[in-house]
Amino acid sequence: GLNDALADKDSKLTKEQMQTAMTVLEAEVQKIAAEEATAYEEKGKALLEDNAKRDGVVTTKSGLQYEVVQKGTGAKPTEKDIVKVNYEGKLVDGKVFDSSIQRGEPVEFAVNTVIPGWVEALQLMQVGEKVKLYIPSELAYGANGVPPVIPPNSVLIFDVELLDIKKPDDKADTTKNTTDSKESAKK
Numbered sequence: 001g002l003n004d005a006l007a008d009k010d011s012k013l014t015k016e017q018m019q020t021a022m023t024v025l026e027a028e029v030q031k032i033a034a035e036e037a038t039a040y041e042e043k044g045k046a047l048l049e050d051n052a053k054r055d056g057v058v059t060t061k062s063g064l065q066y067e068v069v070q071k072g073t074g075a076k077p078t079e080k081d082i083v084k085v086n087y088e089g090k091l092v093d094g095k096v097f098d099s100s101i102q103r104g105e106p107v108e109f110a111v112n113t114v115i116p117g118w119v120e121a122l123q124l125m126q127v128g129e130k131v132k133l134y135i136p137s138e139l140a141y142g143a144n145g146v147p148p149v150i151p152p153n154s155v156l157i158f159d160v161e162l163l164d165i166k167k168p169d170d171k172a173d174t175t176k177n178t179t180d181s182k183e184s185a186k187k
Helices: 002-006 015-052 116-124 175-186
Strands: 065-070 082-090 096-099 107-110 130-135 156-166
Touching: 015 065, 015 130, 116 130, 116 156
Parallel strands: none
Antiparallel strands: 065 130, 082 096, 082 107, 082 156, 130 156
């Protein structure tokens, strides 16, 4: 049918037949997507259940899990602060979907502008701290995911290092704070 259309030939199917074929195809695509979402949800739940039993893993009331890899000694950000972080995000299968570490460039953003799991986790961290986060789907992108990068119902795993904090109205250069943070992280 596509070749006929491209060649400007008359279609061998009626409009009704084409509509029926498209409806069947759409239903099949939705069925496959639902099966994949269920599979990611099951893998994520199993990971979180097993992970909760490991020494060093803390589970918060929301269901966020984290483990401190390197303790920090600096301040903790508030929801309104701007943070500078290095991070790497992975799916349960280990596939990296985003990484400031691989790009070689930390990122800055306001704490309250990211997914709920990050908002909660960042406020638990101190400057210089490195943590591993296990974020349940409902604290990340939920049933929608971020196709095609993050499938629906995905638990996300992040390695995060909090490098610096600045107040939203702080227009000053943060070079000194960043240097101090790096020195703290070395200790």
